[in-house]
Amino acid sequence: MLNRRGLLFGATGFSVLAPTIPSAVLASPMSQSGTASRRGAVDATTFGIRPGAFDDQSRAFSRMLQSASDTGTPVFLPPGIYVVSGLSLPRRVWLSGVPGATRIIYGGDKHMILADDADRIELSGIVFDGASRWIDEPLQGLLHFRRVRELVMESCDVVGSGRSGIALERVGGRIEHCTVSRAADAGIYSIDATRLNISGNRISDCANGGILVHRWQTGDDGTMVTGNRVERILARNGGTGQFGNGINAFRADNVMISNNSILDCAFSAVRANSSSNIQIVGNSATRSGETAIYAEFAFEGAVINANLVDRAANGISIVNFNEGGRLASCSGNVVRNLSAKGPYTPAPPGFGIGIAVEADCAATGNVVENASLYGMMIGWGEFMRNVVATGNVIRQAPTGIAVSVAQGVGSAVITDNLIEGASNGAIVGFEWTRSVTGDLSKDGVGGYTQLTVDRNRAS
CATH class of the missing domain: 2.160.20.10 (Single-stranded right-handed beta-helix, Pectin lyase-like)
Structure with a gap:
């Protein structure tokens, strides 16, 4: 709110x-x-x-x-x-x-x-x-x-x-x-909509948000946010993501956010918080201050497809399995030029991650280039289950794919990825922020039987 x-x-x-x-x-x-x-x-x-x-x-x-x-x-x-x-x-x-x-x-x-x-x-x-x-x-x-x-x-x-x-x-x-x-707060602020269409608009120079689709309690909303231009959105009220987002869905299920051009937001271009069955498709996100595209907290069902992210602190995050965030498809996205700097001092592992996924998720056919930390992060500590990462291209990230091997994690399949220029390893196992394996793409998974790592090409 x-x-x-x-x-x-x-x-x-x-x-x-x-x-x-x-x-x-x-x-x-x-x-x-x-x-x-x-x-x-x-x-x-x-x-x-x-x-x-x-x-x-x-x-x-x-x-x-x-x-x-x-x-x-x-x-x-x-x-x-x-x-x-x-x-x-x-x-x-x-x-x-x-x-x-x-x-x-x-x-x-x-x-x-x-x-x-x-x-x-x-x-x-x-x-x-x-x-x-x-x-x-x-x-x-x-x-x-x-x-x-x-x-x-x-x-x-x-x-x-x-x-x-x-x-x-x-x-x-x-x-x-x-x-x-x-506007001194948001451009368009909707609460408890009934099948609202917001399309073809231009929202700019607003102090706390662009287009907000919120609900008092989690429920079916059905708003379609399509073909808008959202530019220069500030976060005058501060915080770590409550404000400063181009398009924000909160507790709103069955929302479609597609084909929007979103530039220069203090935090996210698209941020979906506790919104299930969310579709974030075909958007262009440029110069986002924090994570460009976010599906976070208690959601079930997210399709994040064919988006283009250029210049952000993090690219795409589909996270918070600890809060119930699960079940997603992340495919065909292009993510590039990610910085270690953001609008606040981050908790570990920090900014500079291309794509982060945690539970019941397929991350396929994405391209990540120039990430300052990890090209892709699979899981966080014990919070990882049923992830497939296949057919991705990752270039110029210190660690290509960071996968959690902490006690209690679930299974992950990491196959057929092409990883170039990963100076700290193409695929590396982590316990929280500490790397505990060599390069799994070369050394094999050893005793980590929950992992399948095969047919990846690293150079």
Whole structure:
């Protein structure tokens, strides 16, 4: 859970409203064609709403949206700047504007927009500007949607929120082709979703997280997070991974995270915590401060496939068998350029591990290059069971594959791997952090009958 903390960015005055939309823009062909393209839509100006006015127009907005909800009528908001505060949406809203030209700015009183117990909310083509102003507890977002059966947000911009950009509680529907930037917490923060789609969005410059898919208690969530660009995510609240992640699933089962481009996150590009049946597929993770892709703690079932990781402290970690983390497939990933440096002083064995797996896992067909510690780590102390590592290519890691041989470990099969440039050994047995064998690829497994090491090529 995100920490409900105060404003991280300095509040700004109404000077941000100064650049009003010129009258020529208000009467532009774009405005006219926008109205014409929404046949049957009510023009907001007929309710006395005035583009470019400096006074708060929340009451007029409320009357307009309630009337439109009662009659089932869409509303078109012409280009211009509108100031609102404390706006609560009725059960049905269809509000559209001209992308980039229709701008609603938060006036700073209590909250900006709240929808609670609604049937359908559809917003498109609108810029929502929080002006970095304070948002009252308990609301968590500039746009806060609670118990909305179907939310549709398309082609909207959400900027400068004093908390999260978009906060969702028990919401279904979709958020597509939107931009969320400069949020003081997360870009998009979802709790207890009902089959939500988050796709094709751009999330950037947020202080504590990019896209968060959380649940109060572990359960089926089903959110799909696909095709988003997530960039420059900080961890202003500190910690060792609670914040600073590009995409984060927590207690959320059956979530798919695919084909996202994720750059410059303080911690992980993708972090799944206690989330079973998670799919992390086809993502690009560049310059992650800690572990780029994580499946951790109490999960059962993870597919981590065809991801590209470049520059991180650790590449891919599928771990915490001690907490029940088990059952995974890790295949076809490319992991490269891993550093021993991270955002905090790590516990042993440290940073610089390409791929780490622990229990009931097949790691096949991966390529790891330039890992500063281990190319692959199989198990940690006594926590290793039923691991197959086959057909992997590992280049330029001091230890190619580190496999646990501590007392109580289960079985591992390590075959048909190609390992190049491992100065400390291609395949080495460890008891926790201490190496206790020679190179198993040359010397054989000896008395470690739980291991099968065969047909590996080391050079």
